[in-house]
Amino acid sequence: MELSRIVITGVGLTASNGDSLPEFRRNLLDGVARIENMEIRYMGRIHAGVCHYDARRHQGRKEIRNGTRAGSIAIYCSREAVADAGVAWNGRETERVGVYLGITEHGNVETENEIYNISQYNYDTRFWTHHHNPRTVANNPAGEVTMNMGVRGPHYTIGAACAAGNAGLIQAVQMLRLGEVDLALAGGVSESIRSFGIFAGFRSQGALAHHEDPNRASRPFDKARNGIVVSEGGAVYTLERLEDARARGARIYGEIVGYHLNSDAADAVLPHAERQAQCMRRALASANLEPTDVDIVSSHATATPQGDIQECIALREVFENCPRTYINNTKSFIGHAMGAAGALELAGNLPAFEDRQAHPTINVDDLDESCAMPNLVLNRSVALDRAEVILNNSFGMLGINSCLVVKKFADD
Amino acid sequence: MTKEECKQIVLDIIAEIAPDEDLSDVKPDVRLRDQLELDSMDFLDIVMELRKQHGIEVPEDDYPQLATLDSCAEYLTPKFNAVNA
Numbered sequence: 001m002e003l004s005r006i007v008i009t010g011v012g013l014t015a016s017n018g019d020s021l022p023e024f025r026r027n028l029l030d031g032v033a034r035i036e037n038m039e040i041r042y043m044g045r046i047h048a049g050v051c052h053y054d055a056r057r058h059q060g061r062k063e064i065r066n067g068t069r070a071g072s073i074a075i076y077c078s079r080e081a082v083a084d085a086g087v088a089w090n091g092r093e094t095e096r097v098g099v100y101l102g103i104t105e106h107g108n109v110e111t112e113n114e115i116y117n118i119s120q121y122n123y124d125t126r127f128w129t130h131h132h133n134p135r136t137v138a139n140n141p142a143g144e145v146t147m148n149m150g151v152r153g154p155h156y157t158i159g160a161a162c163a164a165g166n167a168g169l170i171q172a173v174q175m176l177r178l179g180e181v182d183l184a185l186a187g188g189v190s191e192s193i194r195s196f197g198i199f200a201g202f203r204s205q206g207a208l209a210h211h212e213d214p215n216r217a218s219r220p221f222d223k224a225r226n227g228i229v230v231s232e233g234g235a236v237y238t239l240e241r242l243e244d245a246r247a248r249g250a251r252i253y254g255e256i257v258g259y260h261l262n263s264d265a266a267d268a269v270l271p272h273a274e275r276q277a278q279c280m281r282r283a284l285a286s287a288n289l290e291p292t293d294v295d296i297v298s299s300h301a302t303a304t305p306q307g308d309i310q311e312c313i314a315l316r317e318v319f320e321n322c323p324r325t326y327i328n329n330t331k332s333f334i335g336h337a338m339g340a341a342g343a344l345e346l347a348g349n350l351p352a353f354e355d356r357q358a359h360p361t362i363n364v365d366d367l368d369e370s371c372a373m374p375n376l377v378l379n380r381s382v383a384l385d386r387a388e389v390i391l392n393n394s395f396g397m398l399g400i401n402s403c404l405v406v407k408k409f410a411d412d
Numbered sequence: 413m414t415k416e417e418c419k420q421i422v423l424d425i426i427a428e429i430a431p432d433e434d435l436s437d438v439k440p441d442v443r444l445r446d447q448l449e450l451d452s453m454d455f456l457d458i459v460m461e462l463r464k465q466h467g468i469e470v471p472e473d474d475y476p477q478l479a480t481l482d483s484c485a486e487y488l489t490p491k492f493n494a495v496n497a
Contacts, residue, residue, distance in 0.1 A: 061431035066453065127464060130456045 006173045007245050007409060008253040010085025010238035012077040013347050015334045016049035016231055020080065025351045028359035029381045033333040035214040035229055041116065041196045047209055047217045048193040049231025049335035059148065068110060068135050069191035069232065071144030074101055077236035078145045078185045085238040085250060087183065089149070098181035099142040099155035100171040101236070102164025102188035104338035104396065106157065107136035109194040141189050153181050161396025162300070163261070164188045165235065165342025166404045170259045172239045182244055187343035189234035202228055205269065207304050218336070219363035220301035220308050220329045221371040228302045229335030235343035252409040253350055258287025264399025271307050276314035276401050280391060283403035291319050293389050296358050297327045298345045300393040302336050311393070312371045324386060328377040329361035342394030342402065349390050353408040356387040413492045415485035421466070422458070422484045426450070429457040440481040462488070467495050
């Protein structure tokens with residue numbers, strides 16, 4: 001069966017160091033991280049990647065008040081993506097537009113807030129808000145997009161832990177190929193920093209980063225790394241079938257040429273190098289590519305002592321004889337944006353097709369020899385001879401692995 | 413509490429829950445839903461804020477009493493006075 005070619009035609013994003021693709025890219029190339037110390041309920045000041053996008057640009061104040069942070073991030077990114085894609089929106093028929101957003105989790109923020117709220121009223125549940133259920137249904141972030149933008153096609157979220165950003169994009173590719181929709185708004189979002197539970201959970205697990213300088217706290221591959229910096233954020237793409245994008249003369253950022261998802265079927269939190277390597281190989285095989293064809297690998301590494309080593313074992317195995325393949329990491333700048341991570345990290349690398357730069361992984365003062373491998377882009381951007389294929393790794397708890405292969409668009 | 417003071421309290425609550433609404437010319441005898449963008453969830457917010465801020469319970473059967481500012485004042489003023497007594 002001949003599968004439709006699926007292309008990226010628009011990008012909307014918010015990360016702690018940028019609220020548009022050009023700003024985000026510039027900061028990644030220039031080595032500019034942005035992590036803050038944020039007051040977290042019951043815990044005190046903790047490192048966090050905080051977004052500063054202007055929510056009022058696309059939402060009324062009541063909508064912001066009644067909705068969720070994840071919904072607001074999703075709306076901002078979706079509206080910006082559609083504008084970037086040059087899709088005429090007003091008056092458009094939207095029954096064949098689909099919204100597919102990856103999430104690590106959803107609802108913890110709102111539930112924690114309500115428990116805190118009723119604690120102020122002696123736990124009298126008459127004070128529990130009627131907004132709780134619409135805020136916490138798992139489709140909330142995607143559903144808020146449809147209400148804000150008048151999208152009448154399908155919408156749902158894809159829960160895939162920290163592999164969710166890629167999973168949202170993969171879902172959209174599949175739905176476009178099945179002909180279920182003509183335009184997809186797809187990617188991932190996270191409101192995680194509004195929940196104390198995620199911070200407390202990582203701290204109890206011994207996996208929460210700390211450093212006297214917050215901008216140096218997220219340090220994948222460095223010997224002194226000591227855990228994750230939790231962040232919020234989002235990245236949403238407009239995806240279309242190539243023929244539709246061509247018909248409207250769209251600018252094409254790149255083509256999604258392959259992907260793979262698999263499961264470790266092993267540990268709830270520890271990654272599994274063998275399955276990760278298998279996931280990368282199968283994603284490349286689905287694109288009819290070899291490891292030597294890959295120019296940039298956007299690694300998932302979160303700066304946990306064990307997790308980084310496992311991914312490096314997998315990367316060394318797959319890219320053993322690939323002198324032109326460079327490996328970088330975006331979390332060193334913005335922390336771990338959870339459900340948004342995969343989608344944001346792809347966005348951070350996508351402009352390489354045009355500027356032929358590999359942005360670095362920063363904060364590596366003392367490379368852990370267990371993480372050493374050729375062509376790890378350390379601390380400074382590298383100019384590439386060739387930038388045509390990106391492999392985007394995103395792995396998550398319960399052993400979910402996702403790899404996406406994106407190729408510079410060539411009209412062949 | 414006077415009925416005018418009661419109306420102001422209701423308007424203050426609406427200003428919190430629907431911050432983009434222009435409340436400068438709300439007609440007291442016209443249904444709030446007919447002159448402001450308020451839906452059923454917003455009315456539940458009004459009920460919740462009356463409970464939280466003023467200790468006033470509005471049973472579900474009485475929700476129609478909140479239709480206009482005048483009917484709010486008629487229904488709520490005795491409740492405020494009872495709470496404040």
